[in-house]
Amino acid sequence: MADDDVNKVTYMRGTFHVDTSGEKEVENANQRRASLTLSTHNLISTGAPLPSLTKNIADHELSESEKKTLHTFSSLNYTPSSSPAYKEWLGSQGPRPVIEWDRWFLCGLIGILVGLIAALLKQSTTALGDIRLDDLKTYARTNHLTESWCCNFLWTAIYILIASFVISWIHPMAAGGGTPEIVAYLNGVLVHGVICLKQLIVKFIALMFTVSAGFPVGIQGPLIVFGACVGTGIGQFRSRTLGINPPFFKRFRNREDRRSFTTVGLAAGVSSGFDAPIGSLMLAMEDMSSFWCRRLATQTFFGAIIAILTAKLLNTALNGFTSVMDFGLLSIERVQPLNIHIATVAVAILLGLAGGIFGAVFTRLSVFMVNARKTIMAAIPNETAKKMAKMFDALLIAALWCTYGTYLPAAFSCDTFSLANYTATSEIQCFMAENNVTVSSLALEKYNCIPINENSSDEVTFNAVASLIQNPAGGIYPKAWKRGTHEWYKWHHCLTAFAIFTLGNIYVTTGCPVAGGIFVPLIVSGSLLGRAVGVGLIEIWKLLEDTPYPVHTVYWDWLDPGLIAVIGSASMLGGVTRLAIASTVFMVEMSRDIELAIPIMVAVLVARTVGEALSKSLWRSLTDMKGLPVLEQDPKILLRDRLVSLEMFEACDVMASPVETIRCIESLGTLCRILRSGSHGAIPVVRYDPETRHELVYGMITRSELLWILMSDSVHSELTSNTMITPEVDFEQLSVDIYQDPPEAIEKIEKMSQSKECDEIFVDLEWYVNQSVQKVDEHFSLYRTYNQFRALGLRHLLVTDLKNRVIGIITRKDLMQYKMQEKLTRLSIIQMMSGFGAGGYTGGGYSASGSSPPSNGHLNRGFTEELSENL
Structure with missing residues (x-):
């Protein structure tokens, strides 16, 4: 390997672009780099070997198809874009009340609706299940098992064909429990078709018939999805599917509040299904949502309580849609107390x-x-x-x-029930009461056993x-x-x-x-x-x-x-x-x-x-x-069969670069080219600084915002008359709706880019630029970078040098465990080849001739890829 190449490889991590006046700064930084690189190598070389079981935890090989599927998903940015347009919209909403009665009202409404859905589901499954079980048990008690099977299969086949039909032909996303997709959504992943009205209706029908058919499934997992759908819809207080857009609660129509109400809904779903409001709160906190705060916890708990009260209230009045005349009797079955021994x-x-x-x-x-x-x-x-084939599988x-x-x-064989083998004191007293308890009230099935005396408290067979x-x-x-x-x-x-x-x-x-x-x-x-x-x-x-x-x-x-x-x-x-x-x-x-x-x-x-x-x-x-890019709470990276800490690495080690940037006032041709050339989720915005004579970070604008701006009437109406366009787009449209790149939008961009005046027309984007974009220094700890990205629910994280110039960007997919594993493994190999021989560390940084670092602020990517292929 040539000396120049070795120098390039050694400088791979964390170099920054400097002019000739910064040679001392570069030298000091490189000395720090050499010291840290040596520490990293010692960690990898001397770390305790992993036990085989622990290695199994960290090793995870995604197939190529799973990686391709993963890259088809987009991320969500839950925090609103802090642009002048957002601040103007925020000011138009009026002062924020001390007690947000409207937020609490929506949380209570979510709980009521989720409780109603849970109660309706229980009543439906009970009624439909009784139809199937009555015939099965009637024939079994007379020992006609063939007839019993035929009746059982007839009803089961009808139920399952309905369930599998609505899933296979109408909405395949409704299959299963749906919990992984909800976890992904709350983790910041955009999963289409999971939280919508169609999902709610189809999944409810399929679940109702699946449970009624006696399949080994539960209703609690899907209730999480039902709650999330209700929470999202009620929290936004509108429905694009039904075309409903009332002028109420408009201040909650932003990404952050939408996720909060979704969390309230899923906790309400779990609470109404399990009769466990505290457990539902713990579930949402422990695994569902990567973002949490005290206010959200209180509102989630409130929604869970309202949901369980609503469900219980209705279930006390009905059993399979048959009145039981116990409305409002929220009694709890008491268990027989037992002493717990060590x-x-x-x-x-x-x-x-x-x-x-x-x-x-x-x-x-x-x-x-x-x-x-x-x-x-x-x-x-x-x-x-x-x-x-799927329907046949279900059948x-x-x-x-x-x-x-x-x-x-x-x-x-049949067993005999008698007081001799029944020790529950409270129910023994019931046997001695005037109205004896029968085998039916104890939920013991006679099946085809010969009854001795069904109404006797002495003994029966079951x-x-x-x-x-x-x-x-x-x-x-x-x-x-x-x-x-x-x-x-x-x-x-x-x-x-x-x-x-x-x-x-x-x-x-x-x-x-x-x-x-x-x-x-x-x-x-x-x-x-x-x-x-x-x-x-x-x-x-x-x-x-x-x-x-x-x-x-x-x-x-x-x-x-x-x-x-x-x-x-x-x-x-x-x-x-x-x-x-x-x-x-x-x-x-x-x-x-x-x-x-x-x-x-x-x-x-x-x-x-x-x-x-x-x-x-x-x-x-x-x-x-399923290829859902969910960030683990504690990613585990293996280098040479040893777990290593992400604290030993830096943000620049996993960032994607080079990064394409735009200015606050940019030509229409450049904007069209960026939208046509790739699927960038966001584009950093820079502004020239006359003091440093560099283009420094000013903010960021997302792809969907840019599409909404270019597709707006305010832009198209001025294409032929002005060389400077000032767009006018409603902030609600920018912050909530996600532009899906429909064909007509791409065609318009193609036509705009083919115009001769395209490069002479400029668009002023400053009003819509997020000026509070999250960014980290290139030497920022990778461990802290990961935690910051996950905890804040970010979609993009800019990486800058010490002079606030963009040198890279980190997205969710760059922080996936398999991706970090690949990049850091490649990095460790390159470091050892460039700076570590048989005798140990031999130094790093620039060559003795004092060659300057790469001018673009990081290692030449083409050389890195070529070296990686040779390795």
């Missing part, structure tokens, strides 16, 4: 290990199924055939699921497996959690249902054209696993003691399969989602037993730790597979 923590650790392992297996199988479906669909060339799983629900209970599986997903875990029912379900009943239910959930939620979430299925799977462990502990007790099970024993009454099932649910939820705080709060609120908080915390923490060591979370894996 040994419960040991059980929680055991279940946490199991939850972490099964969570990682669940994630890897889900990823495998997604890839398998992609491969199969890619082999079908015709779009119509693809849609038909196939419907047939298998009907077989599972109808015939599996027949493989297990099928334990049918009692578990012949219910919607949301009706299974309450049975597994039920306390005082030590011998209702055997360990092999629970493990069989666990295996089939979990595999069915993986198959349904990984590309099948139906709607449904994974929250409740994970809770169900965990409850069945925990119940099996609890029953196993009871069997061990039987071997050690004379009594069949511990009952009315203060010291051992924690040994209840229902209690351990709750801990199992928490471990599975934590092992898949990796949401430690939200999972804990969810489970405590849902179980209504604060005494279980410590075992639940232990189980969730162990499951999360084990799961993180074995795989990424399911949401992050699906986000990567």
